[in-house]
Amino acid sequence: MLNIVHRVGIKSSPGGVHRVLATKQGLAGWWTTDTRGDCELGGVIEFHFGTRGRVDMKVLELDPAKRFVWQVVEGPQDWIGSKVSFELKQEGEQTTVLFKHDGWKEQSESMHHCSTKWATFLLSMKALVESGKGKPFPDDVHISLNWD
């Protein structure tokens, strides 16, 4: 069971977090500005990262204000078939987001990189909800010189 896991607490109702996970406009505010496709259950959301490539995610589960599960159907070889999930829960003023990227086949250097990169994007999501401005690609946080 090789997973990447993260947790952020966002000063918001679950509805505020739901909005940035359930709509193209919301997703474009924290992951990549070039988000296309269909965010409905069974749809495929396309996340484009210019020359860095793309990731297409099929929406497997969608429980508004509680749980989102996507499966990678197109993207980097080691991402294909893996699942990305977000669990939301309200704790006082905060909505806690438990993130998981499941189904890595090996603890590769790429997995190490993606773990750190996901952290920066989840903090981008937090900033977007709390202050109205995230750091989606191409203005994302660079964590190394040779990758991104």
Added chain:
Amino acid sequence: MLNIVHRVGIKSSPGGVHRVLATKQGLAGWWTTDTRGDCELGGVIEFHFGTRGRVDMKVLELDPAKRFVWQVVEGPQDWIGSKVSFELKQEGEQTTVLFKHDGWKEQSESMHHCSTKWATFLLSMKALVESGKGKPFPDDVHISLNWD
């Protein structure tokens, strides 16, 4: 095998990264300003976080400019016995740091939290080496309202 993994690339020679991992002054610049104890092989480094508690790490391996392995001997219950390692390798202008926090017993919410928090501290280390200023406790990046 429940591990937290991360990767950052730092614009520096391995020596520059080594310095911030091998000395109290270096560690105080990116993890916690209140770093005490003994950084030598077999020594115990104490990381104090004010009222949040402390973590004591025994230095198990120390291969200058290549590999650091610490074991938690005092700290949060779910950290005791776990190991933290940093592998350094030079890639052109960059020193790549492969980080691992090994030996989690369950994929708890605390593990999710620590994964994200480690990412922020590794980016603090990168900032320290590249620009001379990190974000160690108590000026660390807050990732939630109810934890830290």
